[in-house]
Amino acid sequence: MTKLGRQIEIGPTDNTSNERTPRNRLHLIPDAARASFVPWAPRIQGLDPAEADLTRLAPGRPRAEGDPIKVTGKVMDEFGRPIRNSIIEIWNANKFGRYSHIEDHSGLQLDPNFLGLGRTVSNDQGEYEFWTIRPGAYLARPDINRWRPKHIHFSIRGGSSRLITQMYFDGDEHNDTDPMRILMGDNFHVNIGKEYETPDEDFDSGYQFDIVIGGKNPTFFENI
């Protein structure tokens, strides 16, 4: 009998999760095949620093509606070693809970000054910084009155690092009913941005969201 890997769980009340979550346990990868599962993504060249500022469409344009916030953090491996030069992408809903994505058919209010998507590259210490608008929560399942709590999506890639995750906000009343939050169980706290004050800066507040990439994906990080 071969030993098996994780059983991926279905997010409670999430229809898509029910339709797309594998029902069988994952198969463990033998050592001889392990390295072949770690892709090495080519670099993206020439990111514009303004892409890290989501509060405006472009420098000089009016600021989007809502509370401007600063999101900062450090990308690390499990030993706390910085992960440099990785592409960090974020995307979040506007103040009203609406994405600028063409497939968001919620009908919630758009903000013509907010795209809600940005990119940057982690520096030599693994640090990053974004400016965005505090996202709104939105009703995800009107039939059962289930909301998605406020959240910011994150993708980290470049080299072999790949992580898709979300930053949540402490105390959001909808956190506890969120399907993916429920699956995170006791470790949910690591996905919460730690709020801090930003005196003399033009932000409502700052959030520190350190990202630790686990597993064996960071195999090549030291070569970056």
Next chain:
Amino acid sequence: MTHSNKKINRLIPTNEDTIGPYYPISFCDGDSIDMATTKNGIIFKPEGEQIKVNGCVRDINGNLANGVLLEFWQANAKGVYRTPDNINDPDIDPWFTGYGRYRTMDGNFTLKTIKPGRCGDRAPNITLTIFSDGIMRVVTQLFFENDPANDQDPLLQVVPEDLRERLMIKKTKENEYFIEIIMAGENETPFFDDLLS
């Protein structure tokens, strides 16, 4: 105890989360699902047999899984992966990255690539990572039906024999192949655990 001691100084990894339905399409602008053609007007091409793999991703009801982000990764025709630790390998193909990424709006895709070579005892294969709304990242590896190296492949050995067929890319005509990925339910594609492994 040894196990927990080893882990004690490690940080808790950030939980993976679903990509959701709204991954910005513009983040895919530089991406390509065509590894067989060299960009920027260069005449050189990667070595090897140019192939087309038509495929689709389906959910538990047999419906196409719209909006999934697919990532492909493979060795070149000589069985060499392009990773930072082998940049001096003479068998690296300068015209082949082995990396492709594609967001499929409707769940169908056509991967243009070259047929990967054998890599040691590894049969020719293509790694596929799927990012989708409703789930965390899942990964699998796809093989070529009837390839003689399949019988000895160490990864296929851990998959029960009756499930291996679900990982087989099938030839439909010269240089053209087909694969159906079923994310859940009947005939579910076997997926692998690259976090615990």
